Amino acid sequence: xxxxxxxxxxxxxxxxxxxxxxxxxxxxxxxxxxxxxxxxxxxxxxxxxxxxxxxxxxxxxxxxxxxxxxxxxxxxxxxxxxxxxxxxxxxxxxxxxxxxxxxxxxxxxxxxxxxxxxxxxxxxxxxxxxxxxxxxxxxxxxxxxxxxxxxxxxxxxxxxxxxxxxxxxxxxxxxxxxxxxxxxxxxxxxxxxxxxxxxxxxxxxxxxxxxxxxxxxxxxxxxxxxxxxxxxxxxxxxxxxxxxxxxxxxxxxxxxxxxxxxxxxxxxxxxxxxxxxxxxxxxxxxxxxxxxxxxxxxxxxxxxxxxxxxxxxxxxxxxxxxxxxxxxxxxxxxxxxxxxxxxxxxxxxxxxxxxxxxxxxxx
Amino acid sequence: xxxxxxxxxxxxxxxxxxxxxxxxxxxxxxxxxxxxxxxxxxxxxxxxxxxxxxxxxxxxxxxxxxxxxxxxxxxxxxxxxxxxxxxxxxxxxxxxxxxxxxxxxxxxxxxxxxxxxxxxxxxxxxxxxxxxxxxxxxxxxxxxxxxxxxxxxxxxxxxxxxxxxxxxxxxxxxxxxxxxxxxxxxxxxxxxxxxxxxxxxxxxxxxxxxxxxxxxxxxxxxxxxxxxxxxxxxxxxxxxxxxxxxxxxxxxxxxxxxxxxxxxxxxxxxxxxxxxxxxxxxxxxxxxxxxxxxxxxxxxxxxxxxxxxxxxxxxxxxxxxxxxxxxxxxxxxxxxxxxxxxxxxxxxxxxxxxx
Numbered sequence: 001x002x003x004x005x006x007x008x009x010x011x012x013x014x015x016x017x018x019x020x021x022x023x024x025x026x027x028x029x030x031x032x033x034x035x036x037x038x039x040x041x042x043x044x045x046x047x048x049x050x051x052x053x054x055x056x057x058x059x060x061x062x063x064x065x066x067x068x069x070x071x072x073x074x075x076x077x078x079x080x081x082x083x084x085x086x087x088x089x090x091x092x093x094x095x096x097x098x099x100x101x102x103x104x105x106x107x108x109x110x111x112x113x114x115x116x117x118x119x120x121x122x123x124x125x126x127x128x129x130x131x132x133x134x135x136x137x138x139x140x141x142x143x144x145x146x147x148x149x150x151x152x153x154x155x156x157x158x159x160x161x162x163x164x165x166x167x168x169x170x171x172x173x174x175x176x177x178x179x180x181x182x183x184x185x186x187x188x189x190x191x192x193x194x195x196x197x198x199x200x201x202x203x204x205x206x207x208x209x210x211x212x213x214x215x216x217x218x219x220x221x222x223x224x225x226x227x228x229x230x231x232x233x234x235x236x237x238x239x240x241x242x243x244x245x246x247x248x249x250x251x252x253x254x255x256x257x258x259x260x261x262x263x264x265x266x267x268x269x270x271x272x273x274x275x276x277x278x279x280x281x282x283x284x285x286x287x288x289x290x291x292x293x294x295x296x297x298x299x300x301x302x303x304x305x306x307x308x309x310x311x312x313x314x315x316x317x318x319x320x321x322x323x324x325x326x327x328x329x330x331x332x333x334x335x336x337x338x339x340x341x342x343x344x345x346x347x348x349x350x351x352x353x354x355x356x357x358x359x360x361x362x363x
Numbered sequence: 364x365x366x367x368x369x370x371x372x373x374x375x376x377x378x379x380x381x382x383x384x385x386x387x388x389x390x391x392x393x394x395x396x397x398x399x400x401x402x403x404x405x406x407x408x409x410x411x412x413x414x415x416x417x418x419x420x421x422x423x424x425x426x427x428x429x430x431x432x433x434x435x436x437x438x439x440x441x442x443x444x445x446x447x448x449x450x451x452x453x454x455x456x457x458x459x460x461x462x463x464x465x466x467x468x469x470x471x472x473x474x475x476x477x478x479x480x481x482x483x484x485x486x487x488x489x490x491x492x493x494x495x496x497x498x499x500x501x502x503x504x505x506x507x508x509x510x511x512x513x514x515x516x517x518x519x520x521x522x523x524x525x526x527x528x529x530x531x532x533x534x535x536x537x538x539x540x541x542x543x544x545x546x547x548x549x550x551x552x553x554x555x556x557x558x559x560x561x562x563x564x565x566x567x568x569x570x571x572x573x574x575x576x577x578x579x580x581x582x583x584x585x586x587x588x589x590x591x592x593x594x595x596x597x598x599x600x601x602x603x604x605x606x607x608x609x610x611x612x613x614x615x616x617x618x619x620x621x622x623x624x625x626x627x628x629x630x631x632x633x634x635x636x637x638x639x640x641x642x643x644x645x646x647x648x649x650x651x652x653x654x655x656x657x658x659x660x661x662x663x664x665x666x667x668x669x670x671x672x673x674x675x676x677x678x679x680x681x682x683x684x685x686x687x688x689x690x691x692x693x694x695x696x697x698x699x700x701x702x703x704x705x706x707x708x709x710x711x712x713x714x715x716x717x718x
């Protein structure tokens with residue numbers, strides 16, 4: 001059986017693994033997670049973010065264990081555990097999951113551009129160009145995808161500075177009293193936060209592409225800590241800036257915080273932010289296209305180049321149908337439920353199954 | 364290689380296509396800089412101020428006015444008379460007539476919240492008198508909106524007006540246990556507008572107007588770092604003190620009944636003294652006198668707020684932030700019977716360059 005072994009020259013350095021994962025995590029969620037967060041635990045929800053962030057570390061540890069046990073990616077683990085037919089049908093589901101992932105990223109970006117900047121933007125034309133760019137990146141191989149993840153994080157990272165200005169207008173007494181909510185409410189908020197963290201599952205697929213997987217662990221965990229820190233800091237700034245009643249009404253609180261920023265050379269900072277967000281979304285689209293086509297290649301032995309074009313076309317057709325808030329919400333819902341199931345149920349079960357199978361085989 | 368060429372050609376083609384969105388060239392739009400709205404005879408009356416850039420580099424003004432039922436309706440009515448589309452991206456000031464403010468301004472705020480092009484730094488104010496009239500004055504070459512904006516902003520920065528803008532108003536409005544406030548403007552001459560006080564809101568309705576003499580004390584209570592100036596009446600002669608920084612610290616002294624301690628700390632310098640030569644002990648007397656004045660004024664002001672059931676200082680919010688499972692329904696009753704202990708500490712650090 002082919003384990004999906006990868007030539008040395010196509011592999012990435014261990015620290016790049018962290019960029020791929022963090023780039024996949026940061027996406028539309030950063031713009032809007034505060035409003036779902038605040039529903040249950042109110043101003044205490046930052047505690048839930050930290051707690052959820054910690055569970056992600058455990059899951060990533062399990063993912064590393066899975067890949068180490070079978071010395072390959074999750075596609076091989078499925079086949080190893082369930083046999084060829086069931087395993088590969090499981091694997092096929094991942095193609096659909098990553099198509100949905102690509103759709104939420106692209107659809108979300110188009111929705112924001114249409115709401116905040118150009119009402120009459122044609123989603124098909126914009127989607128076509130964006131996906132063409134994605135295809136072009138995937139054609140370059142996984143090293144290019146990882147490179148774009150790096151750029152898609154580092155170039156827009158200056159946006160973090162812009163949140164210092166809303167900080168000045170914040171009222172930190174909004175955060176008091178700490179722990180004014182029941183543990184149940186905190187858990188509910190933590191549950192809602194799971195969706196904003198999704199994306200680390202990509203590790204299961206690109207594991208064979210890491211040069212020294214052992215060394216990459218450290219970097220990946222540091223990267224995950226960084227994501228947790230950014231989410232927590234941004235949540236605290238939002239809670240200070242908005243009273244709870246207003247935060248629950250906003251659809252994109254992060255964008256609304258930019259409304260207070262006024263620089264001498266740019267009257268409205270949101271325009272700069274949204275334009276940059278197109279760059280932040282690029283890794284999400286490119287990685288999910290890469291992953292979907294990689295699965296197609298491994299399972300059906302297709303040419304990856306052909307597969308990625310077909311997948312991009314499917315994405316484009318569906319994106320053109322997603323032109324209302326309701327349909328977008330439905331898509332987000334499907335994406336988050338499936339993501340949750342994969343991360344918190346499928347991954348641990350797969351790991352346990354592998355452990356048992358290994359034990360049985362060695363006996 | 365052929366495939367790449369195809370992709371590049373496709374990309375180039377689509378570049379031409381994607382440029383096909385609505386353009387807003389700055390010369391071809393009416394940039395709304397001021398928005399005024401009032402209610403009379405059950406109808407909304409609104410006006411929008413547009414700057415007109417003249418050849419001699421001075422800025423003139425043009426005002427669109429219309430009547431309608433809801434705020435957005437007004438704008439589309441105005442659009443009918445405009446040769447170019449009116450855009451709201453640079454809106455700096457929004458004025459409400461006193462009559463409308465007394466009935467509630469929530470429907471206008473909904474427009475400001477919903478429209479992504481309107482910034483959070485928008486200056487809001489209540490106008491005593493005709494709203495449309497205030498736009499039609501002649502306030503210098505920089506344009507009327509620039510005058511009105513700077514009037515508000517510089518008074519907030521270095522004088523007695525507390526910080527207000529759309530963000531602060533909405534934050535106070537949506538915060539439980541805190542009420543919003545806005546400056547009140549009045550056109551006094553054809554070329555001057557005066558700040559005549561502070562409009563105090565209960566929820567979205569104006570309930571009272573604070574006199575301009577009390578603005579300094581009000582600012583001490585609501586703002587964190589305050590600049591402003593105040594006159595001190597003292598036996599050696601009247602004096603004027605300008606504050607450099609101020610701090611207010613609220614403490615919850617007792618919960619049943621609620622008792623709050625408010626400590627106001629002020630650092631200032633003497634800008635005028637009518638009594639001639641200034642002795643060292645006189646500065647101390649002056650400090651004491653100002654402390655007494657601040658305590659008296661603030662106490663009467665807060666007691667007045669209690670009677671009117673408004674809470675612009677945010678005692679309710681403060682109590683909530685110090686109490687677990689705080690119940691706002693009970694708070695309404697208990698606020699009326701709450702007690703306040705106000706203390707002040709004035710430190711005059713400079714007396715100018717003469718003795």
